[in-house]
Amino acid sequence: MSAPAPGPRQVADRHVAQLCELDPLVATSLGEASDRLPDTGPEGLEARAELARRTLAELAAAPAPDAAARRCARLLGERLGAELAWLDSGEGLRELSHLFSPVHAVRQVFMLMPAATEEDWSLLVRRMARVPAAYRGFVATLREGAGRGLLVAPRQVRTVVGQLDTWLAGPWFGTFAAAGPEVLRRDLDAAATAADAAVAEVRDFLRDEYLPRAEGTPDAVGRERYALAARRWTGAELGSGGRLEEAYAFGWDEHRRLLAEQRRAAGEVLSGASPLEGMRWVERNGPAVDGVEATRAYLQGVMDRAIEALDGTHFDIAGPIRRVEAVVSPPGSAAGAFYTQPSQDFSRPGRTWLPVLGRERFPLWDLVSIWYHEGVPGHHLQLAEWVLCAGELSTFQTSVGMVGADIEGWALYAERLMDELGYFTEPWARLGYLDGQQLRAMRVVVDLGMHLGLPVPADADGVLAEHRGRPWTPELARAFLGEHSGSTAAFLDSELVRYLGVPGQAISYKLGERAWLAGREAARRSRGAGFDLRAWHMAALAQGSLGLDDLESELARL
Secondary structure, X not given: OOOOOOOHHHHHHHHHHHHHHHOHHHHHHOOOOOOOOOOOOHHHHHHHHHHHHHXXXXXXXXXXXXHHHHHHHHHHXXXXXXXXXXXXXXXXXXXXXXXXXXXXXXXXXXXXXOOOOHHHHHHHHHHHOOHHHHHHHHHHHHHHHHHOOOOOOHHHHHHHHXXXXXXXXXXXXXXXXXXXXXXXXXXXXHHHHHHHHHHHHHHHHHHHHHHHHHOOOOOOOHHHHHHHXXXXXHOOOOOOOOHHHHHHHHHHHHHHHHHHHHHHHHHHHOOOOOHHHXXXXXXXXXXXXXXXXXXXXXXXXXXXXXHHHHEOOOEOXXXXXXXXEEEEOOOOOOOOOEEEOOOOOOOOOEEEEEOOOOOOEEEOOOHHHHHHHHOOOOHHHHHHHHHHHHHOOOHHHHHHOOOHHHHHHHHHHHHHHHHHOOOOOOHHHHHHHHHHHHHHHHHHHHHHHHHHOOEOOOOOOHHHHHHOOOEOOHHHHHHHHHHHOOOOHHHHHHHHHHHHHOOOOOOHHHHHHHHHHHHHXXXXXHHHHHOOHHHHHHHHHOOOOOOHHHHHHHHHOO
């Protein structure tokens, strides 16, 4: 008698094991010790595609007898299908932006590895010695793409060159290795010197060889490439049926709704003030923390207090999840805060990362809401809860296969939840919360507007008034952002580069939040007086990741 066919969970687990072998960066993110780096050359991309094809073939034969198995199968099939479509289109041959590329991923892995013992550092130095080969592979990939006419826009190349200049000013690997034990000093110095030299080689290649070939490549990617990219970030087929246009209209509706709320909040801060005037006032005169370490400690307190207040009332926060760290981003990082998930055994905690960007004074009006988004009840509560659920769900569902619209939608929902619970009663704090919401609404508008060449609405005002009916340009988008966002000019410049370099990612926040809110409201209507928000939260977080095409309906059933 033949053995029964493996179910979706077994197929997913086997895929993750094979992926960790293929890409040791994934293994490290899960908490596995490794001194290897992935093949970042064209052959490595083909190996990823072949693994996806094999797994999809196995999944097609896997029985899914219950709802849990069907959710696992649905996510695995959708994620691998999106990845394969992206790879087969050649997009992996031009994966270069200031947020996402193998250059950045290789550096970040060292920030995730333990560095407490001589054994830890032995692993680190062996991996660091492999950085030059990994960076050479990436250069080979970009050369292959350039040879096929698959290039990124010059704006992205120049931005990454600037980042690498910052890394080399440290130099980054040399500074990192300086913290290692003296018994390994010779090996550490040699590995760091070679790694920093490899960074310089990538920088020189991008500046001297790749950039001249990229000149003339447009910033906008167009509808076909955008739909591919948006599927990777949202888990939804948005390229047909007018769904992208509907999202554009939704972004405008949210912008207008939030602008009205901002006007009311600004008036509470400063009588007669516009939103931008109110934000500028609280930036200068509102509460602030002086010093990087004092700010990091303050943000740690924001998360610790949120855990104490929300546990047992709106969530059940298990012991391992109660540990989350606020840390400082290294030089050369992007301008925005970010979060990294804990390892599978929680030996590496979840971490929120504060970008310093040369500042010593940190106004709090917008930081508090950002840390609810990045920490608790945002990214940390969701992604750490997924790690805790690893026994009931596949690792693919709780980590490797996460969908941007799900996790960013949850984090934006978490900010709104804190508003609903009364955490933004101070006018300065509410203005900061609304500014963050407004930025996410404008992201939908400008991301779709720029990449698809959509027209500015006929009723647009302000800086857009003279451009009604005309397609968006990067310059117009930057002016629009500056007119309505309280963020610094440097941050908004970075945001614009981000939208152009990572198409489809920017829309995942608001589209995901909409699905979370709609799913909650449907569940509330279904259960009536018996609806329990804490129980709903925990059931929702226990499902693991879901694509946007499934998220609302699955949440509504809870």
